[in-house]
Amino acid sequence: MDKQALKRRVIDAIDARAEEIIKIGDDLWKIPEVGYREYKTAEYVEAQYEKMGWYYENKLGITGSKAYLKEKGSRPTVAIVGELDSLDVPTHPEADPKTGWVHCCGHHAQVTAMLAAGFGLDVVKDELDGNIVMMGVPAEELIQMDFRNKLVEDGKITFMGGKQEFIHIGAMDDIDMTIGSHSTGSLKGAKLGTGGTENGFIAKLTKYKGIAAHAGDHPDEAVNALNAALLGIMGAHANRETFRDEDHIRFHPILTKAGSIVNNVPADVHMESFVRGATVPAIKGANMKVNNALRAGAMAVGAEVELIDVPGYMPYHRDPVLDVVLRENCLTLTDFVPLGDHSCGSTDMGDFSCVHPTTNLVMGGVSGSHHHSSFAVEDKVNLYVLPAKALAITVIDLLYDDAVKAKEIMDQFEPVIPRDEYAEFMQKMIE
Ligand SMILES: [Zn+2]
Ligand SMILES: [Zn+2]
Structure with missing residues (x-):
């Protein structure tokens, strides 16, 4: 036909x-x-x-x-x-x-x-x-x-x-x-x-570990994992001016766990985020900067950080x-x-x-x-x-x-x- x-x-x-x-x-x-x-x-x-x-x-x-x-x-x-x-x-x-x-x-x-x-x-x-x-x-x-x-x-x-x-x-x-x-x-x-x-993008699961203690009585004994995460995010923001327009970089984090009880210093914080970009080299370059910043957040308050990078989409x-x-x-x-x-x-x-x-x-x-x-x-x-x-x-x-x-x-x-x-x-x- x-x-x-x-x-x-x-x-x-x-x-x-x-x-x-x-x-x-x-x-x-x-x-x-x-x-x-x-x-x-x-x-x-x-x-x-x-x-x-x-x-x-x-x-x-x-x-x-x-x-x-x-x-x-x-x-x-x-x-x-x-x-x-x-x-x-x-x-x-x-x-x-x-x-x-x-x-x-x-x-x-x-x-x-x-x-x-x-x-x-x-x-x-x-x-x-x-x-x-x-x-x-x-x-x-x-x-x-x-x-x-x-x-x-x-x-x-x-x-x-x-x-x-x-x-x-x-x-x-x-x-x-x-x-x-x-x-x-x-x-x-x-x-x-x-x-x-x-x-395309790299997906990221980032886990900050601190030390929990009473938030009113003994914050001096604690390590605040939420502050580590927030500083990490701020560090990533400070890198934004280095991203080139033509690479279309996006970094967008969310916190999926940010402590458990309000009267304790948060010691277990989970963050999900993507680092997106138009090419694989651009994504990898921006991802390296974001990872440096996320590590620096932990370093600033003496927390531990586990960076789990996952291959996102091409x-x-x-x-x-x-x-x-x-x-x-x-x-x-x-x-x-x-x-x-x-x-x-x-x-x-x-x-x-x-x-x-x-x-x-x-x-x-x-x-x-x-x-x-x-x-x-x-x-x-x-x-x-x-x-x-x-x-x-x-x-x-x-x-x-x-x-x-x-x-x-x-x-x-x-x-x-x-x-x-x-x-x-x-x-x-x-x-
Ligand atoms: Zn959709
Ligand atoms: Zn869709």
């Missing part, structure tokens, strides 16, 4: 199920779960795979999954990515009252668009070469580091980010390229967008050829598709982009600010249905006619990190 006719069939198939797709988005919005704990979400997504009769593998990186539209082993394989995790923002008006968890980064929309793209592609899969994988990936938001550090110590995961873990466990070994999606509130009235780069560079294919398809669905520039946020799509061709769509349909109590779903067709069409028809371009376009993209791609050297490379990032 002619390629345009295939695209038409896929778009019609998605439109025919629009109501069901919107219900999936609504259902997922109601079961927000933070990274590596997305059990209900995984169950929901896998029930959809089963309904479609897709062969799938699950429990990848604890809650992740891969559903194959065609027989496993056909290549090239294009994966459509949906991030399973939510955030923990208890001030959001729709946060789960028990947990404080809420989808205010909009990842529920990605999972919806991923499934819906699969619904569309299922209708034409036999007309395409290679394979299509719907991939539910856990833990994009690198949060709750104490919890994840425990998972690492218990041997349940090696990396704190879900896509990092997928690369590490070999879940990406039969995948040739990935396309994701993400909502945004900055499309200036447009419905879809493409392009742009993002910062700077994200969309594959330029793959991104053009996506962009051209978006332009068949809507008139204006703005190009993104550099974001100082980060994503583990960055890690995917270092090992195989990767890009992602951005979609509107939300209002307010991401990670914020103002984040809200506004236009469900724009947020769930339209991106599914864009993803699906892009896959048609990639896999049509002996998958010639996909093969061209694979041939021109040069990995920043060879897949089998990923763990080693990431370890070097923090040395």
Whole structure:
């Protein structure tokens, strides 16, 4: 069948199920779960795979999954990515009252668009070469580091980010390229967008140990770990003027433990932070300065400090050829598709982009600010249905006619990190 006719069939198939797709988005919005704990979400997504009769593998990186539209082993394989995790923002008006968890980064929309793209592609899969994988990936938001550090110590995961873990466990070994999606509130009235780069980062868990004693009676016998942490943070601030604008450095700490009882001098303080930047050398350079400052805080009051640096995400560079294919398809669905520039946020799509061709769509349909109590779903067709069409028809371009376009993209791609050297490379990032 002619390629345009295939695209038409896929778009019609998605439109025919629009109501069901919107219900999936609504259902997922109601079961927000933070990274590596997305059990209900995984169950929901896998029930959809089963309904479609897709062969799938699950429990990848604890809650992740891969559903194959065609027989496993056909290549090239294009994966459509949906991030399973939510955030923990208890001030959001729709946060789960028990947990404080809420989808205010909009990842529920990605999972919806991923499934819906699969619904569309299922209708034409036999007309395409290679394979299509719907991939539910856990833990994009690198949060709750104490919890994840425990998972690492218990041997349940090696990396704190879900896509990092997928690369590490070999879940990406039969995948040739990935396309994701993400909502945004900055499309200036447009419905879809493409392009742009993002910062990478090193994640940090810092533990200050002091000596507890009665805060009123015997502070002279104590070592105040909270003061050590505060001085460490101030030292890092004093380095900010040395950061170059073009490196887009960000350092943002939080204290997750800052003592236990108010009438004792705090002796056990935990800090989580990221050092973000646009390039690996910039991140490493800023990280060294921040570590010096964090150590100096401990030294100033005679506390002890344990610095646990964790490989965060790699700077994200969309594959330029793959991104053009996506962009051209978006332009068949809507008139204006703005190009993104550099974001100082980060994503583990960055890690995917270092090992195989990767890009992602951005979609509107939300209002307010991401990670914020103002984040809200506004236009469900724009947020769930339209991106599914864009993803699906892009896959048609990639896999049509002996998958010639996909093969061209694979041939021109040069990995920043060879897949089998990923763990080693990431370890070097923090040395
Ligand atoms: Zn986010
Ligand atoms: Zn996000």
